[in-house]
Amino acid sequence: xxxxxxxxxxxxxxxxxxxxxxxxxxxxxxxxxxxxxxxxxxxxxxxxxxxxxxxxxxxxxxxxxxxxxxxxxxxxxxxxxxxxxxxxxxxxxxxxxxxxxxxxxxxxxxxxxxxxxxxxxxxxxxxxxxxxxxxxxxxxxxxxxxxxxxxxxxxxxxxxxxxxxxxxxxxxxxxxxxxxxxxxxxxxxxxxxxxxxxxxx
Numbered sequence: 001x002x003x004x005x006x007x008x009x010x011x012x013x014x015x016x017x018x019x020x021x022x023x024x025x026x027x028x029x030x031x032x033x034x035x036x037x038x039x040x041x042x043x044x045x046x047x048x049x050x051x052x053x054x055x056x057x058x059x060x061x062x063x064x065x066x067x068x069x070x071x072x073x074x075x076x077x078x079x080x081x082x083x084x085x086x087x088x089x090x091x092x093x094x095x096x097x098x099x100x101x102x103x104x105x106x107x108x109x110x111x112x113x114x115x116x117x118x119x120x121x122x123x124x125x126x127x128x129x130x131x132x133x134x135x136x137x138x139x140x141x142x143x144x145x146x147x148x149x150x151x152x153x154x155x156x157x158x159x160x161x162x163x164x165x166x167x168x169x170x171x172x173x174x175x176x177x178x179x180x181x182x183x184x185x186x187x188x189x190x191x192x193x194x195x196x197x198x199x200x201x
Contacts, residue, residue, distance in 0.1 A: 018065075019067070023065075029057040036050040036054075052133045063144065064145055064148065087170055095164070103153050109146045110147055114143045117142065120139045
């Protein structure tokens, strides 16, 4: 089990790095979008390539960050149900979902998307738009993204088995975790409540 847990930590580290890299792609997309808008409005200069690179960056964020979100237990969960079940029951449900649904889904999509990428790469497929970009880099994101998600699924399965066997403490949480906005709103409400008595004459 210790070898599997080391493998899990390695996968988590790799997907953590990739997820943090993907967050910078959001900034790149925003800057390119703003620059493109300024060039069009101010100088009447534009290119379909600028528009398509924004789409490519969005696709990269979506595909590369899926495994990072899974690593941080951020995918959709029915909180009001999960919060009422025991940790062990939730862990078993998660493990079954990973084995029965997520891993097969990733394998199927990798198998289907790889030939799609190879055809685009071999043919040098280009965008149909004038001045557009070559297509294969964005198509490559599909098998790469699902490969990363598959690896993270293996890591999460290892951690859940480790928890069920008592090898590790629970490395994840169920139920609702507060977002940064919720924490900020609560902090502001607490400050307002503390200041209210001071404001009275």
